[in-house]
Amino acid sequence: MPLLIAALVAVTAWVAWMYRRDAAELPRGVGLLLLGLRLGALATLAAAYLDLERIAEHEVVFPSRVAIVVDASASMTLPEGLDPGAEAAAGVAPTRSTRAVEVLERGGVLAALAPTHEVSVWRFDADAESLAVLPRTAEEAPVAAAEIATGEPEAGKAVAAEGDGDWRQQLQPRGFETRIGEALVRVIDQEPPGTLAGVILLTDGGNNAGVDPAAAAGTLAKSGVPVFSVGTGSDRLPTNVRVADLLSPARVYPGDRFSVQGYLQAQGLAGQTVKVELADRSPTDGGNDPVAAKGGRVIDATEVVLAADGELAAVRFEVPGLEAPSRHELVLRIVPPPGDRTPADDSQVAEVEVVDRVTQVLLMASGPTREYQFMRNVLERDKSFAVDVLLGTAARGASQDARRILESFPATAEELSTYDCIVAFDVDWRSLDPAAQARLERWVSRESGGLVLVAGNVFMDAWIADQQTTVVRGLHPVELRRAGQGLVDEPAGFEEPMPLQFTRDGMDAEFLWLAGSRIASQTVWSEFKGIFSCFDATVAKPGATVYARVVPPGSAALAPSAEARGPISMAGQFYGSGSVFYLGSGETWRLRSLEDALFERLTTQLVRHVSQGRLLAGSRRARVLVERDRYPVGATVVVRLVAADGDGGTVLTGAICRVEGPDGVSVNVPLSSDPGRPGVFQGGFVASREGGWRIDVDLGDGSGEVISRRIQARLPDRELERPRLDRGLLERLGAITGGSAHFLVDAPWGASESAALAARIPDKSRREYETGAPDGAFKRRLNALLLAFGAGLLCLEWIIRRLVKLA
Numbered sequence: 001m002p003l004l005i006a007a008l009v010a011v012t013a014w015v016a017w018m019y020r021r022d023a024a025e026l027p028r029g030v031g032l033l034l035l036g037l038r039l040g041a042l043a044t045l046a047a048a049y050l051d052l053e054r055i056a057e058h059e060v061v062f063p064s065r066v067a068i069v070v071d072a073s074a075s076m077t078l079p080e081g082l083d084p085g086a087e088a089a090a091g092v093a094p095t096r097s098t099r100a101v102e103v104l105e106r107g108g109v110l111a112a113l114a115p116t117h118e119v120s121v122w123r124f125d126a127d128a129e130s131l132a133v134l135p136r137t138a139e140e141a142p143v144a145a146a147e148i149a150t151g152e153p154e155a156g157k158a159v160a161a162e163g164d165g166d167w168r169q170q171l172q173p174r175g176f177e178t179r180i181g182e183a184l185v186r187v188i189d190q191e192p193p194g195t196l197a198g199v200i201l202l203t204d205g206g207n208n209a210g211v212d213p214a215a216a217a218g219t220l221a222k223s224g225v226p227v228f229s230v231g232t233g234s235d236r237l238p239t240n241v242r243v244a245d246l247l248s249p250a251r252v253y254p255g256d257r258f259s260v261q262g263y264l265q266a267q268g269l270a271g272q273t274v275k276v277e278l279a280d281r282s283p284t285d286g287g288n289d290p291v292a293a294k295g296g297r298v299i300d301a302t303e304v305v306l307a308a309d310g311e312l313a314a315v316r317f318e319v320p321g322l323e324a325p326s327r328h329e330l331v332l333r334i335v336p337p338p339g340d341r342t343p344a345d346d347s348q349v350a351e352v353e354v355v356d357r358v359t360q361v362l363l364m365a366s367g368p369t370r371e372y373q374f375m376r377n378v379l380e381r382d383k384s385f386a387v388d389v390l391l392g393t394a395a396r397g398a399s400q401d402a403r404r405i406l407e408s409f410p411a412t413a414e415e416l417s418t419y420d421c422i423v424a425f426d427v428d429w430r431s432l433d434p435a436a437q438a439r440l441e442r443w444v445s446r447e448s449g450g451l452v453l454v455a456g457n458v459f460m461d462a463w464i465a466d467q468q469t470t471v472v473r474g475l476h477p478v479e480l481r482r483a484g485q486g487l488v489d490e491p492a493g494f495e496e497p498m499p500l501q502f503t504r505d506g507m508d509a510e511f512l513w514l515a516g517s518r519i520a521s522q523t524v525w526s527e528f529k530g531i532f533s534c535f536d537a538t539v540a541k542p543g544a545t546v547y548a549r550v551v552p553p554g555s556a557a558l559a560p561s562a563e564a565r566g567p568i569s570m571a572g573q574f575y576g577s578g579s580v581f582y583l584g585s586g587e588t589w590r591l592r593s594l595e596d597a598l599f600e601r602l603t604t605q606l607v608r609h610v611s612q613g614r615l616l617a618g619s620r621r622a623r624v625l626v627e628r629d630r631y632p633v634g635a636t637v638v639v640r641l642v643a644a645d646g647d648g649g650t651v652l653t654g655a656i657c658r659v660e661g662p663d664g665v666s667v668n669v670p671l672s673s674d675p676g677r678p679g680v681f682q683g684g685f686v687a688s689r690e691g692g693w694r695i696d697v698d699l700g701d702g703s704g705e706v707i708s709r710r711i712q713a714r715l716p717d718r719e720l721e722r723p724r725l726d727r728g729l730l731e732r733l734g735a736i737t738g739g740s741a742h743f744l745v746d747a748p749w750g751a752s753e754s755a756a757l758a759a760r761i762p763d764k765s766r767r768e769y770e771t772g773a774p775d776g777a778f779k780r781r782l783n784a785l786l787l788a789f790g791a792g793l794l795c796l797e798w799i800i801r802r803l804v805k806l807a
Contacts, residue, residue, distance in 0.1 A: 125175020174634025181211030205726030426456025445576025450610030654700030662691025
């Protein structure tokens, strides 16, 4: 810069000396004018050389933020008050989740925080996720950081997480664990650093898995972020005994002996003895006695000693058999002891269908694989199955352990309709002509057939490439690709087994359980080392359910809620009125390395699961299908109404679906038609409370025919064990971080509590100044102006020099 100034001074002096010499004979005023014009032109050049810019500076405000973390585990579906029976009698029985949302809105928490803080709403159970960010509502909000980054104003609306709808709906309880510590860790990791002013935690405090909440609170304390807990529920549960769960087979045969297992949970009644009855409430029982018909015929009764508070006491009944082929309702009920304050939960109902025929199974295989041989032996030994086989390599007159050996696929729809389930082991579908494939598709979609498709590495790649097998590819619940998509190129597969990783749906699917409970089943599956090959299908079709994937060697296992992308080993879907299940590998026989009974259990449960549409049809005109009979609390139950004949779909357009919950409240479930599948209607509801749910579908054609199904919603095991409010934990979180704890059972929450809470949370807004981009339009205008001004000065100088006759 000093050199530039020196050069400008030298040029100015030289120009002045030149004009003093040239204009010596001119009037002094004209000489000065010419000098000024030339210096002005030089100044214009200097200004252009300096490349002047205009840059705007923005004030960026990083608003203070408060994270509201709401418990969405299944225990939040329990009643809020100490005496839910009295509340229900008064017509008000709010759940813990309902009270938590009321604190945010009616209690004024959101309104109290809005003038000063952004509010991020989180839900957590076994995992944690951010649902929405609610911006501040201050009258004069400066430019926010998000606006500077995106160029779009926030407009005072909630910014929902991608793919989410209304955040209030997302708070519906459905989780099977309560991980408070991990939720706080996620908040620390994902919220903007430096502006997180506080965390408001709404929960019952029943932490039952994951990171120690106190350790996570210590990290928040180091960052100066207090935790303010609002505890829902009660730490003194009412004196009560209830039926916590009821297990019974969905289908039995006339006269067959079977067992029914129930679990009782008590509070304040440890060591007492109660009488428990099992009754059959089928339409044929009770005769003309309306009281007996309502209560049912008592099958058996026993006495049970209640366990310690919150623990389960098992009761088992051996039913000698039910003779009448029909649908029976088995009622497990407790004779209420003195002091039981909630008699409404003293009973549960389970449906048992008595069927008088065996399950007809056709096993199809291109060759006698181990999976085929072991499954054939299991089904052949079970008297509830009748097995026919179609073996591609079997010569005429060959012997197989089966009722019949077919030489070809059933040639007519009538022959095919005699089967309830078909299991296909790596079948070369090119051997079926288009007419046979069409019969198979119609048998599944219109006749409620159950189809199990077992992938293999012998014929899969060949038939997938054939355009004639489009119908069979459509039956698969996964997207099939060819060109070396088999996970392994050689039949031997990997040298190390690949463990199975179950999704949340897979953990909840009882037909895949290898033990009596979800946790016990997962323990058994975790002992299974895995399989050595799996077809590389990683994408499920819309509407299909992925139950398990394999973890290839060198890959880390993910949490069940994580978005895994390994090959699918188990998946299923409803196809019309039928059910299709896909096995990515024919190696489930390796379960026999643990115990033969495990493979036998999985085989029989799987075949019965896919056959349920035919065995539990219920009506000749339509069928009501649900994915399973038991759901965790908070799960979405998809109800499908399928016309028995595809042409009857228009008749069912007036069908009405009504669902009755365990509290006796009925709700209508809208049914919408599936445009891709005529005659199929679908709706859904959330099983928001524990207990039995009854689904009734009125066909709406004036006949009065009603098709019914019953499902059971239950709390997950960990949520069931410790349903009470944990005061000590929530108070400890407040003490560690400098926050506090408030318990709704002690005092209600209102606007004054919200104002006091907002006053305790500091404003951590931060202001910074950001230099913007150069103003390009200003630069162009300035350059044009300098060019015009410089050129004008030079032209004017030239004209004056000509007028005064100066060379």
